[in-house]
Amino acid sequence: MAGIADMAVVELWRGDLPESVHRVHAVVADATGEPVALWGDPGRIIYPRSSCKMVQALPLVLSGADLSSERLALACASHQGTPMHVARVADWLADLGLSEADLLCGAHWPTDRESAHALLRAGARPGPLHNNCSGKHAGFLHLARHLGAGPDYVAPDHPVQRAVRAAFEEATGEPSPGWGIDGCSAPNFATTLRGLARAMAGFAAPGPGREGEARARLVGAMIAHPELVAGEGRACTDLMRAAQGRAAVKTGAEGVFVGILPGRGLGFALKAEDGATRAAEAVTAALLVRLGVLEAADPVAQRLTSGIQHNWRGLPAARLVTRL
Amino acid sequence: MAGIADMAVVELWRGDLPESVHRVHAVVADATGEPVALWGDPGRIIYPRSSCKMVQALPLVLSGADLSSERLALACASHQGTPMHVARVADWLADLGLSEADLLCGAHWPTDRESAHALLRAGARPGPLHNNCSGKHAGFLHLARHLGAGPDYVAPDHPVQRAVRAAFEEATGEPSPGWGIDGCSAPNFATTLRGLARAMAGFAAPGPGREGEARARLVGAMIAHPELVAGEGRACTDLMRAAQGRAAVKTGAEGVFVGILPGRGLGFALKAEDGATRAAEAVTAALLVRLGVLEAADPVAQRLTSGIQHNWRGLPAARLVTRL
Numbered sequence: 001m002a003g004i005a006d007m008a009v010v011e012l013w014r015g016d017l018p019e020s021v022h023r024v025h026a027v028v029a030d031a032t033g034e035p036v037a038l039w040g041d042p043g044r045i046i047y048p049r050s051s052c053k054m055v056q057a058l059p060l061v062l063s064g065a066d067l068s069s070e071r072l073a074l075a076c077a078s079h080q081g082t083p084m085h086v087a088r089v090a091d092w093l094a095d096l097g098l099s100e101a102d103l104l105c106g107a108h109w110p111t112d113r114e115s116a117h118a119l120l121r122a123g124a125r126p127g128p129l130h131n132n133c134s135g136k137h138a139g140f141l142h143l144a145r146h147l148g149a150g151p152d153y154v155a156p157d158h159p160v161q162r163a164v165r166a167a168f169e170e171a172t173g174e175p176s177p178g179w180g181i182d183g184c185s186a187p188n189f190a191t192t193l194r195g196l197a198r199a200m201a202g203f204a205a206p207g208p209g210r211e212g213e214a215r216a217r218l219v220g221a222m223i224a225h226p227e228l229v230a231g232e233g234r235a236c237t238d239l240m241r242a243a244q245g246r247a248a249v250k251t252g253a254e255g256v257f258v259g260i261l262p263g264r265g266l267g268f269a270l271k272a273e274d275g276a277t278r279a280a281e282a283v284t285a286a287l288l289v290r291l292g293v294l295e296a297a298d299p300v301a302q303r304l305t306s307g308i309q310h311n312w313r314g315l316p317a318a319r320l321v322t323r324l
Numbered sequence: 325m326a327g328i329a330d331m332a333v334v335e336l337w338r339g340d341l342p343e344s345v346h347r348v349h350a351v352v353a354d355a356t357g358e359p360v361a362l363w364g365d366p367g368r369i370i371y372p373r374s375s376c377k378m379v380q381a382l383p384l385v386l387s388g389a390d391l392s393s394e395r396l397a398l399a400c401a402s403h404q405g406t407p408m409h410v411a412r413v414a415d416w417l418a419d420l421g422l423s424e425a426d427l428l429c430g431a432h433w434p435t436d437r438e439s440a441h442a443l444l445r446a447g448a449r450p451g452p453l454h455n456n457c458s459g460k461h462a463g464f465l466h467l468a469r470h471l472g473a474g475p476d477y478v479a480p481d482h483p484v485q486r487a488v489r490a491a492f493e494e495a496t497g498e499p500s501p502g503w504g505i506d507g508c509s510a511p512n513f514a515t516t517l518r519g520l521a522r523a524m525a526g527f528a529a530p531g532p533g534r535e536g537e538a539r540a541r542l543v544g545a546m547i548a549h550p551e552l553v554a555g556e557g558r559a560c561t562d563l564m565r566a567a568q569g570r571a572a573v574k575t576g577a578e579g580v581f582v583g584i585l586p587g588r589g590l591g592f593a594l595k596a597e598d599g600a601t602r603a604a605e606a607v608t609a610a611l612l613v614r615l616g617v618l619e620a621a622d623p624v625a626q627r628l629t630s631g632i633q634h635n636w637r638g639l640p641a642a643r644l645v646t647r648l
Contacts, residue, residue, distance in 0.1 A: 012578070012599065015504030017514055019371050020578045020599030047343050106636030120444040131636060180339030181641040190341055254336070254344045274598040275336065275344030312430030312455060317505040 007040035008270070008286070010279040012309070014318040022279030024255070024272045026287060026324075027197035031205035031265035033173060035194060039270075039283075039324065042194040046271045047180055049188055050078045051252030053136050054218045054260075055171050055199055056186075059163035060139045061214040063146045072221035073228040074135030078251060080231035081110025081130040088228070089129055092138045096145055103128035104154050105137045105184040112231055133184035135228075140186070156187045165189055171199035183253060193269050196258060200267025203248075203260045219260050222248040235281040235304060239288065242300040246293045249284060251277070257284040261293060282322040290324055331364035332594070332610070334603040336633070338642040346603030348579070348596045350611060350648075351521035355529035355589035357497060359518060363594075363607075363648065366518040370595045371504055373512055374402045375576030377460050378542045378584075379495050379523055380510075383487035384463045385538040387470045396545035397552040398459030402575060404555035405434025405454040412552070413453055416462045420469055427452035428478045429461045429508040436555055457508035459552075464510070480511045489513055495523035507577060517593050520582060524591025527572075527584045543584050546572040559605040559628060563612065566624040570617045573608060575601070581608040585617060606646040614648055 007023040025040030035042055048055075057075040061067070067075075071092055079085035093099055107126045109116045119126060128134060140153045140160050149159040156165075156179065165187075169176055172195030182188040191199075206215035222229050226240035229250065239249050248260040255272030257280040268287055272279040285304035288294045294301045304320075311317040331347040349364030359366055372379075381399040385391070391399075395416055403409035417423055431450045433440045443450060452458060464477045464484050473483040480489075480503065489511075493500055496519030506512040515523075530539035546553050550564035553574065563573050572584040579596030581604040592611055596603035609628035612618045618625045628644075635641040 014371055014512075015502050015514070017369055017371070017502050017504065019504070020597070022598050045341055047338055047341070104637065106638070108636050117444050120441050121447065123445065178339050178341050180341065180343070181635060181639055183635045183641065185635055185637045185639055185641075188338070190339070273344065274346050274600055274603075276598055276600070279598075311505060311507045311509055312432050313428065313509045314430070315505055315509055317507065 004041045005038050007273070008283045009323045010282045011321040012318055013321055018321075019318065022272050022274055022276050024270055024279050024283045025193050026268060026270035026283055027193050028266055028268040028287070028291070029194070029197035029201040031201055033198035033201050035197065036266070040273075042192065042197075044193045044271060045177055045190050046193055046196065046256060047188045047190050047254070048196050048258070049182060049252030049254055049256050050133065051250050051256045051258045051269070052168065052196065052199070053077070053250065054203060054222065055168050056136060056164050057139050057218055058167040058171070058214055059160070060143045061217055062210060063143055065142055065146055067142070069221040069224050070228060071135075071138075072218055073225035075139035076218060076222050076250065077135045077229045078132040078236070079135060079228065080112035080115070080234060081126065081132065082112045082115045082231055085135070085228065085231070086129045089134045089138050093141070096142060098141055100127050100129045102141055102151065103131070103134055103137045104152070105131040105133045107131055131184060133186070136186070137184065154186045161187050168199075171202055172196060173198050193271055196269035197267055200258045200260050200269055201265065202267065204262050204267045205265035219248050219262055222250070235284070238300045239285065239304075242298050243288065243293050247288060249288075251280065255280040257281065259284060259287065261291060264291070266291065278320070282320055283324070286322045286324050328365045329362050331597070332607045333647045334606040335645045336642055337645055342645075343642065346596050346598055346600050348594055348603050348607045349517050350592060350594035350607055351517050352590055352592040352611070352615070353518070353521035353525040355525055357522035357525050359521065360590070364597075366516065366521075368517045368595060369501055369514050370517055370520065370580060371512050371514050371578070372520050372582070372593075373506060373576030373578060373580050374457065375574045375580045375582045375593070376492065376520065376523070377401070377574065378527060378546065379492050380460060380488050381463050381542055382491040382495070382538055383484070384467045385541055386534060387467055389466055389470055391466070393545040393548050394552060395459075395462075396542055397549035399463035400542060400546050400574065401459045401553045402456040402560070403459060403552065404436035404439070404558060405450065405456065406436045406439045406555055409459070409552065409555070410453045413458045413462050417465070420466060422465055424451050424453045426465055426475065427455070427458055427461045428476070429455040429457045431455055455508060457510070460510070461508065478510045485511050492523075495526055496520060497522050517595055520593035521591055524582045524584050524593055525589065526591065528586050528591045529589035543572050543586055546574070559608070562624045563609065566622050567612065567617050571612060573612075575604065579604040581605065583608060583611065585615060588615070590615065602644070606644055607648070610646045610648050
């Protein structure tokens with residue numbers, strides 16, 4: 001299967017008129033890594049951003065580090081900075097004899113509103129532990145310790161990032177055409193959308209051996225701890241709970257989303273051309289319905305694909321329409 | 325001038341690769357109301373959202389109400405809920421013998437982060453006065469008082485909204501093809517992008533008589549009080565300050581922006597197809613440069629059209645590229 005197909009479309013309707021329109025590239029790959037369904041351009045070069053954290057965590061697992069399922073889930077997480085997330089990452093760092101000061105991800109306010117408000121009411125400010133990527137960075141530090149490498153673990157030529165790049169290129173089956181600096185300061189390696197879908201299919205059909213076992217452990221951790229991978233009310237968490245073990249999904253900034261369907265040996269990757277999260281979430285939910293993971297009537301699928309948007313006075317004002 | 329042209333393009337680049345791409349429709353109209361430059365589809369039907377607040381304020385000014393320039397600017401504003409904005413709207417309501425409880429816009433946290441944080445630290449919550457549309461709603465209440473009409477001033481058949489619709493259709497030169505409920509619960513009337521550009525040209529070349537005088541007063545108020553129309557650090561405020569009286573500009577939700585160039589008799593309207601604010605701001609700044617209102621080297625124009633995006637650790641991570 002090749003070529004370029006019609007893109008998936010997500011519209012925001014207000015009254016009886018479409019107000020804004022998103023177009024989304026998407027590729028579903030099977031266990032051989034080849035596309036079996038596609039929308040838009042499978043050759044679109046993208047930055048996976050946080051959607052590829054399970055790939056970035058592969059060298060850590062392959063290092064033989066003794067890590068709980070919770071910590072593996074946090075390594076794959078874009079968490080929302082609740083006390084639950086922050087405490088677990090802090091514990092991990094403490095076990096390494098490290099602290100928040102060793103994190104190079106920078107600080108931002110928790111994306112969980114109540115957690116942010118609690119900090120404000122306490123007169124506190126967020127630190128690197130609150131950064132949604134702090135679990136991934138704890139994993140980088142853990143791997144750096146194992147490798148006996150220095151503290152600047154986000155430098156592209158640091159042994160940690162060299163290992164991540166090798167794992168990424170092996171998973172996508174392509175040399176990466178370039179890299180950019182992510183929001184958390186780690187290098188983010190580019191690939192085609194086809195390559196990212198192939199990588200996800202590799203997690204869905206992990207195969208035998210140490211590599212396959214590492215992939216299966218990461219997917220199992222994500223599915224076992226959906227609340228650690230994102231948080232209450234977030235699309236990743238809600239979709240994984242609704243999928244009841246049939247899928248692991250992960251968002252990335254600028255409208256990226258991936259899915260791993262272990263029971264089916266299928267993986268998918270998608271990118272909203274304009275970077276819109278609402279469009280990526282909508283097409284992810286629609287794909288999970290299309291692939292039989294969720295019922296069309298599932299409340300999470302309904303909310304993300306065709307949800308009513310309420311205004312500041314709680315009135316229904318707009319709605320999403322998703323077309324694959 | 326008619327037909328459909330190439331759309332304006334705004335890209336987000338990371339590393340050496342474009343990450344996300346926005347496409348923007350734009351129309352520049354002259355004093356006759358006809359398009360003199362266009363990108364994309366001038367017939368695209370859009371909701372102007374908050375970009376048309378100066379049109380929504382026309383019936384108020386034409387009612388003969390005695391209003392200061394500050395209050396006219398607030399009627400046209402999407403303010404960021406600082407104490408300065410909130411106090412001025414509260415005073416306006418008090419002068420009408422009304423209070424925050426009469427506002428039907430709903431409440432949201434101030435978009436100015438420091439103002440939101442101050443509320444939180446004080447254990448307070450936002451009210452309708454903090455809603456970015458509270459000035460527009462004060463204007464609606466003022467007009468309702470003048471008309472002797474009831475308190476449900478956002479109902480589409482309320483005399484206030486009937487007057488707004490009539491003013492809107494006269495300004496755009498088109499019957500509105502429909503309406504939707506805005507974020508602040510007021511009806512928002514649809515038009516073509518061409519129609520919205522025509523309306524803005526009408527404000528740029530207001531002509532003689534009471535109607536012309538009302539338009540000129542509203543534009544003068546926006547230009548005199550850029551800090552009331554939005555707030556510190558916001559695109560509308562920064563662009564109007566940079567334009568030094570040569571343009572009034574106004575944003576609307578879902579990627580709409582309009583411009584009024586009084587000295588040139590030109591108006592413009594634009595809509596990012598996907599609703600992205602960053603794209604609408606970028607093309608607005610690029611248009612102001614193209615039309616000679618801003619120098620290409622103007623810091624605000626540079627920031628909005630080609631600004632570097634810094635990550636959570638303050639590192640340059642991405643940049644905008646804008647092409648008209």
